[in-house]
Amino acid sequence: MLSFPGGRPPTPGTVGELGEFGLIRELTSRLTATPAVKLGPGDDAAVVAAPDRRVVASTDVLLEGRHFRRDWSTAYDVGRKAAAQNLADIAAMGAAPTALLLGLVLPADLHATWPVELMDGLRDECDVAGAAVVGGDIVRGETITLAITALGDLRGREAVTRAGARPGDVVAVTGWLGWSAAGYAILQRGFRSPRAFVEAHRRPEPPYHAGPAAVALGATAMTDVSDGLIADLRHIATASKVCIDLRTEAFDVPAQMHDIGQAVGVDPLQWVLTGGEDHAIVATFPPDRKLPARWRVVGEVRHPSAVSRVTVNGASWQDGGGWDHFRGES
Amino acid sequence: MLSFPGGRPPTPGTVGELGEFGLIRELTSRLTATPAVKLGPGDDAAVVAAPDRRVVASTDVLLEGRHFRRDWSTAYDVGRKAAAQNLADIAAMGAAPTALLLGLVLPADLHATWPVELMDGLRDECDVAGAAVVGGDIVRGETITLAITALGDLRGREAVTRAGARPGDVVAVTGWLGWSAAGYAILQRGFRSPRAFVEAHRRPEPPYHAGPAAVALGATAMTDVSDGLIADLRHIATASKVCIDLRTEAFDVPAQMHDIGQAVGVDPLQWVLTGGEDHAIVATFPPDRKLPARWRVVGEVRHPSAVSRVTVNGASWQDGGGWDHFRGES
Incomplete structure (x- = not known):
């Protein structure tokens, strides 16, 4: 199975049964780091390298029913897509993506496999872009909601905005x-x-x-x-x-x-x-x-x-x- | 009135009547920048100074009914509190807050004054902490949801984690x-x-x-x-x-x-x-x-x-x- 590459069994029970801290443990245990991650999840905040002395940052919010459907996409695909959407914003500034933070709203009766597979998708898409998931927050709510913030580094380049197009280009x-x-x-x-x-x-x-x-x-x-x-x-x-x-x-x-x-x-x-x-x-x-x-x-x-x-x-x-x-x- | 310091009149109509781009214009027009803001809202991503070559980042999600109540707190106070909660995470690492990004879920029938006052609160709390709102995303949904990401700079200091306490301290x-x-x-x-x-x-x-x-x-x-x-x-x-x-x-x-x-x-x-x-x-x-x-x-x-x-x-x-x-x- 794509979403359990290590042959790891799916998490049993619902999000509510696992509890906030159990779920956070389960999710963060699946993450991989990059050299840019100076401090990953688990503290008040993450610390990410910003060698350029500037950080590029963008936030997107995705709601179930509006931005994705669970009957059309697996949790893994939702994760891949949600990460891709935000990491692309970083790339479109001319920056290299470095990190991703995840705010997550989940219903308590959702099977815990869903956020676990979601996290696998986020991690794998970050891998493709050279970034890593470094932190987040999980709260209980009715509608599955993903709030994703991506960070990136300009590596000495100037950011390319939307404002520089000239006639003749x-x-x-x-x-x-x-x-x-x-x-x-x-x-x-x-x-x-x-x-x-x-x-x-x-x-x-x-x-x-x-x-x-x-x-x-x-x-x-x-x-x-x-x-x-x-x-x-x-x-x-x-x-x-x-x-x-x-x-x-x-x-x-x-x-x-x-x-x-x-x-x-x-x-x-x-x-x-x-x-x-x-x-x-x-x-x-x-x-x-x-x-x-x-x-x-x-x-x-x-x-x-x-x-x-x-x-x-x-x-x-x-x-x-x-x-x-x-x-x-x- | 606290929330309209310039004596500016409240925005008329609902969020739906104002529309996504109208609302974004209204909200971003109220923001102030700091020298750390190299590129503010309005492009694919923001660019924020990170002189330390590391950036500290933290995300929190707040839902109406769970984390705040509109009958107990004004939108302005919700904004102050939401920003404070996240900026405090940055300070608790030993860093100086620099920037804040806002993911916002709003019902279409909400009066536009609410997000406008919320933004005033976010901006004013950022001011207190030395930071600025630099970007965000707004989508329509049933439950008012705030996903806030705060960034900060360590200014050459080492990050203080939760892991360094020693017996005798x-x-x-x-x-x-x-x-x-x-x-x-x-x-x-x-x-x-x-x-x-x-x-x-x-x-x-x-x-x-x-x-x-x-x-x-x-x-x-x-x-x-x-x-x-x-x-x-x-x-x-x-x-x-x-x-x-x-x-x-x-x-x-x-x-x-x-x-x-x-x-x-x-x-x-x-x-x-x-x-x-x-x-x-x-x-x-x-x-x-x-x-x-x-x-x-x-x-x-x-x-x-x-x-x-x-x-x-x-x-x-x-x-x-x-x-x-x-x-x-x-």
Whole structure:
């Protein structure tokens, strides 16, 4: 079993039966450290190396029913995804992820296997990104809630914000686009395949190394694609006071995504342009910069008009919205 | 009004009407920065100075109904208390608090004044501790939930863990003890006074500077009193593999606390020894150390017996439990 790599048996009983301190013992016993962890879980606070003399920090909250479903994703996958989402924010600043802290709300009648597998997922995704879980807090409540804070180190580089894009820059993206949204569409219709897209929805694979690499390539602005490419580029356009135009022919929509789109009656470009949660990294670069093959140039930065718009082939995308957590699709 | 220091009018409408981005704009517009804030809210992540090359980090989760009540505390007080609780963890490592991140779950029908006042409280408590709110995340959910991560800097000092207490050390405490518990007892019985104790429950005043100061005084182990003195000293006893004995005559129980105890039928020493949430700082020091008057010596560290116990006048305290979030009072 993926989630019990050492052949370790699942924890017996519920969260309530194990108790707060029993559960904390069980969870922390599964963690691994990195050289950056100067003091791990178990004290008032953790101590993490910050060799750059600056620390990059980001917090995200995920609720059951809203951000994940236990019938669609295993606890392990929820852990992988929750960690990935936050670690990608660190990478998108140009920093190397170092640590993760977890605030966890759990119902007392939840089987303890769930948080144990969740922790395995968090740990393994941290491993991929070079980070470690260093601390957290667990309280009892009705709705499973994960509050994750990721930390990172800039290693002497300047942080790349959303505010530095300049007219003439190219827009380039690396990582997956639309895969999670296609997987979500499949699950929503009660199917479980094609597996590659369902897996992409359950467990995104952000290109962590691309963030720091983009700084070396001269990125002028950068973000990860969490709400959808158009929505996240709109943040760059607004912060940089520019317009951005995407070219649809620049995207390489896989044949299988076309097939799924046809089956469910959705233009797959919709997923590519507005689907979030794959945590691709999108950045703007000076036009003369030679980018490695992993980066795909998909548009360009233009002089600002009255509003900082993001257009597709020069026009508004019909449904170019992002997600507003209080209002729903905008 | 305390919570609108600039005479600024309250935000109209509900959280849902304001929307996620409107609310974020409203909340971040109220924040102040410190020189340690290299990049504040609004990007993928914040950037905070960590001159020591290590960062101290701690996360706490607070739920409405479990950790605070809206009929007992204003949003402003909840913010003050939530920040205090986390910033005290940083101080208890011997570090200076630098930054705070906020994960926030809010019902859509909540009036937007609530999170706005909450943010004012968080900001003002950060001010007291020398820190600043640098980022966060807001999502919609049923139960108001605060997930707070505090960061701090050790300024070249060694972190003081719970594990360094040695037989012969003295146990000393600074800050308030039992005031929050007395205030809670008052509120629980439907009263609102004496005001000093109710205020202490609503808005603790951790002695932030005492943490770093204790390092200079040679503290061997340290923690903040969040679950109750005996419970938190038990963490030190366990981590340090020692026993700790407290002397009741060393505590200075205020006359007014005696009066309240008599009125509600509780030995006020119970509040002093087992009441949490005042976030006093307790530390162990070598016996030869001359401590400033703000520190009160209340016990001593003894050689370990079979179990790492905390005793009071050499005996078990009849109700020396702490709080287990899944099991209730232990």
